Amino acid sequence: MKPASPACCPPPADEPDLRPVQGDAADEELAALTKALGHPIRVQIVRLLTRRESCICGDIVKELPLAQSTVSQHLKVLKEVGLIRGEIDGPRTCYCLEPRTLRRLKALIGGL
């Protein structure tokens, strides 16, 4: 059982990532991740999700000066590269960071 907390988006196991940080595949991966992060709103979303240690939901929309559909688009971009995860929780959706992908990004950047 989990303590209290929103009970969504449990942190996955903390396995080390063995994939290389160089080579063509790594280049593509790094390009995809940085491209997804390459928009101020999306940086802000990631930042929001790091600050609230647990995941939040459509409150993200309320924090941003954009239409709901636009925010949903940005969330989709981040989800498609695996930087965040979204879990349906009743009528709403709960988003949170995917720490493994974030660590992977840091490793790839570090490899430069």
Next chain:
Amino acid sequence: MKPASPACCPPPADEPDLRPVQGDAADEELAALTKALGHPIRVQIVRLLTRRESCICGDIVKELPLAQSTVSQHLKVLKEVGLIRGEIDGPRTCYCLEPRTLRRLKALIGGL
């Protein structure tokens, strides 16, 4: 005097970067840097410039499967965000990494 080497793009002084890694300005900066890096060819160019410890020139074009003008465009994008530097050296241009900006990028990513 420098040893041998292309003698262009000397590494700038190694001052610490005092700018914050959070806040709106940092978000914009991180978005701009990651956006510039968000293309496989540009990742490859940065990687090329890290491997040859010294700077190289239009050999970059020969390494890539793109027209010269396209490569020049990508170099411009990287230069505009300060990730690389280009110095005119006779009829050719010598590009190299800007280590300060790269360190800044790592700091910003680390701040996530």
Next chain:
DNA sequence: CGGTTTCATCGTCGATGAACGATATATCCG
């Protein structure tokens, strides 16, 4: 069941990006 809320998806439109070939510019070599 029917309305409300929450979110995702669709269609559209203007802006930006990526690629190219052609051209301009600047330097070097006869």
Next chain:
DNA sequence: CGGATATATCGTTCATCGACGATGAAACCG
């Protein structure tokens, strides 16, 4: 001077992005 070389820039074309409002789908509430 005149040609060759190296690079930047321009103009064009097609694709993708970013934003929006409208609509659709799912779950909750009465």
